[in-house]
Amino acid sequence: MPLVAGVDSSTQSCKVVVRDAETGALVRFGSAPHPAGTEVHPDAWWEALTAAITAAGGIEDVAAISVGGQQHGMVCLDADGEVVRPALLWNDTRSAAAAAALIKEAGAGETAAGDSAAGARWWAETTGTVPVASITATKLRWLAENEPEKAARTAAVCLPHDWLMWRLGGYGPRSEGFDPGLSALATDRSDASGTGYFSPITGEYLPEVLERTLGHVPVLPRVLGPLEAAGKTPGGAIIAPGAGDNAGAGLGVGASVGDVVVSIGTSGTVFAVADRPTSDATGLVAGFADATGHYLPLACTLNASRVLDATAVLLGVTLPELTALALSAPIGADGLTLVPYFEGERTPNLPDATGSLHGITLRNYTPANLARAAVEGIVCSLADGLAALTSLGVAAERVILVGGAARSEAIQQAIAGIFGLPVLVPEPGEYVADGAARQAAGVLLGAFPQWENSGTTTIDDGGSAAHEAVLVRYRAATATVYPKGLQ
Numbered sequence: 001m002p003l004v005a006g007v008d009s010s011t012q013s014c015k016v017v018v019r020d021a022e023t024g025a026l027v028r029f030g031s032a033p034h035p036a037g038t039e040v041h042p043d044a045w046w047e048a049l050t051a052a053i054t055a056a057g058g059i060e061d062v063a064a065i066s067v068g069g070q071q072h073g074m075v076c077l078d079a080d081g082e083v084v085r086p087a088l089l090w091n092d093t094r095s096a097a098a099a100a101a102l103i104k105e106a107g108a109g110e111t112a113a114g115d116s117a118a119g120a121r122w123w124a125e126t127t128g129t130v131p132v133a134s135i136t137a138t139k140l141r142w143l144a145e146n147e148p149e150k151a152a153r154t155a156a157v158c159l160p161h162d163w164l165m166w167r168l169g170g171y172g173p174r175s176e177g178f179d180p181g182l183s184a185l186a187t188d189r190s191d192a193s194g195t196g197y198f199s200p201i202t203g204e205y206l207p208e209v210l211e212r213t214l215g216h217v218p219v220l221p222r223v224l225g226p227l228e229a230a231g232k233t234p235g236g237a238i239i240a241p242g243a244g245d246n247a248g249a250g251l252g253v254g255a256s257v258g259d260v261v262v263s264i265g266t267s268g269t270v271f272a273v274a275d276r277p278t279s280d281a282t283g284l285v286a287g288f289a290d291a292t293g294h295y296l297p298l299a300c301t302l303n304a305s306r307v308l309d310a311t312a313v314l315l316g317v318t319l320p321e322l323t324a325l326a327l328s329a330p331i332g333a334d335g336l337t338l339v340p341y342f343e344g345e346r347t348p349n350l351p352d353a354t355g356s357l358h359g360i361t362l363r364n365y366t367p368a369n370l371a372r373a374a375v376e377g378i379v380c381s382l383a384d385g386l387a388a389l390t391s392l393g394v395a396a397e398r399v400i401l402v403g404g405a406a407r408s409e410a411i412q413q414a415i416a417g418i419f420g421l422p423v424l425v426p427e428p429g430e431y432v433a434d435g436a437a438r439q440a441a442g443v444l445l446g447a448f449p450q451w452e453n454s455g456t457t458t459i460d461d462g463g464s465a466a467h468e469a470v471l472v473r474y475r476a477a478t479a480t481v482y483p484k485g486l487q
């Protein structure tokens with residue numbers, strides 16, 4: 001019974017599962033927290049990974065390991081393998097102006113200064129995605145404009161999962177005695193597709209985008225095939241190609257065409273496995289790749305589980321108590337509507353937005369209604385993401401719900417009601433880490449193993465007029481505050 005390890009290095013924490021490669025049975029688990037903030041030194045991820053591996057009983061007996069990681073984070077290395085500056089994460093919005101400029105410039109030719117609509121089409125057709133502040137290329141432009149000496153020192157650019165795999169392979173900064181071999185950096189198609197300088201259709205990097213953003217073409221990680229090994233750990237375990245965390249979750253739940261996966265963690269994501277690439281010039285849907293050779297059209301919000309965390313703190317309750325409060329309020333929270341743009345928003349692209357509460361009366365202003373409005377606000381923002389996906393012809397027959405907040409029955413019921421689709425809730429678990437473990441087993445055994453997800457419950461209430469009214473009121477509230485609507 002060979003063992004494999006799967007890692008989820010996500011925004012808030014690092015989780016490690018050790019599973020039986022053939023049966024998928026969970027053998028051990030460990031986790032460790034990440035620091036808060038949208039700018040994090042990669043060393044903090046390495047410390048959390050080593051702590052999580054220790055908590056999971058080590059990897060000495062593991063035959064293969066794979067890392068799934070938060071997407072888009074900009075990790076810059078110099079020629080000695082030193083981290084040039086703390087990584088800017090996917091939820092750091094300082095490069096919003098750079099994103100807008102890059103879109104406009106790509107439309108040069110329409111007008112001398114560039115045209116945003118033509119530019120958006122170029123990005124959507126060339127990279128699959130119209131850049132917003134989350135996308136790595138915009139962070140490189142921000143670096144070149146604001147820290148030019150650090151941009152010039154940057155010899156290689158990689159993503160969180162790429163950097164962790166490199167460290168697992170025994171590489172690292174020369175100053176700490178490691179081999180800084182930058183040519184050993186590797187990634188996979190799913191994570192490369194979120195950089196803005198890679199085409200998921202051709203599978204090639206786009207050096208012209210790097211010239212236009214960073215000002216030069218650095219060393220980039222080799223893009224591995226779905227079951228191609230990146231190398232070995234010093235202990236001899238095979239290192240699988242890894243994946244972006246959403247593609248990892250897709251693997252972990254065994255999503256196939258017709259399934260929509262909703263993940264509610266720091267980010268809220270709605271995505272589907274598709275056999276064709278998408279190209280959405282409105283920018284609502286990112287045309288990413290998945291970890292199996294297919295595509296992963298995805299809408300991602302900046303405001304998801306942390307809105308629940310903040311509301312729980314405000315109300316002085318635990319998360320399970322927040323769920324109980326939300327469930328005690330009627331559908332629609334007696335008319336209270338929360339627009340959850342607490343950290344600005346990515347989908348729609350409103351980086352400077354703030355949250356707002358609508359429809360307050362003396363009668364409805366209660367803790368229970370506020371808890372329910374927080375849940376419904378998060379779910380409605382994801383319903384807009386689903387609508388954007390289906391408008392591109394993506395099939396949506398059922399929803400598979402994962403992420404930390406999938407534990408909340410209030411979230412589960414609101415998704416079922418507002419989406420009007422059957423919702424499958426696998427038993428609480430770490431599905432990104434599980435997907436990574438499944439990929440590690442695939443590399444070890446030569447094919448993805450079929451592992452069963454046990455304990456899935458299904459909620460199928462067919463939606464309701466009351467839930468439809470919640471979405472109508474939510475859309476009216478967002479239109480009041482942001483009259484330009486979805487941008």
Ligand SMILES: Nc1ncnc2c1ncn2[C@@H]1O[C@H](COP(=O)(O)OP(=O)(O)O)[C@@H](O)[C@H]1O
Pocket residue numbers: 010011012013264265266267305306308309319320323403404405406407408
């Ligand atoms: N019982 C619960 N009810 C609602 N939310 C929960 C519950 N348990 C955990 N969470 C949420 O899970 C989130 C972390 O989810 P996770 O998917 O691990 O995040 P990330 O992948 O962004 O690091 C926390 O912000 C917390 O709000």
Ligand SMILES: O=C(CO)[C@@H](O)[C@H](O)COP(=O)(O)O
Pocket residue numbers: 010011012069070071072090134194245246263265266267268269300
């Ligand atoms: O930016 C995206 C997807 O485009 C996010 O989904 C990140 O990949 C972070 O995910 P979590 O750590 O919040 O799950």
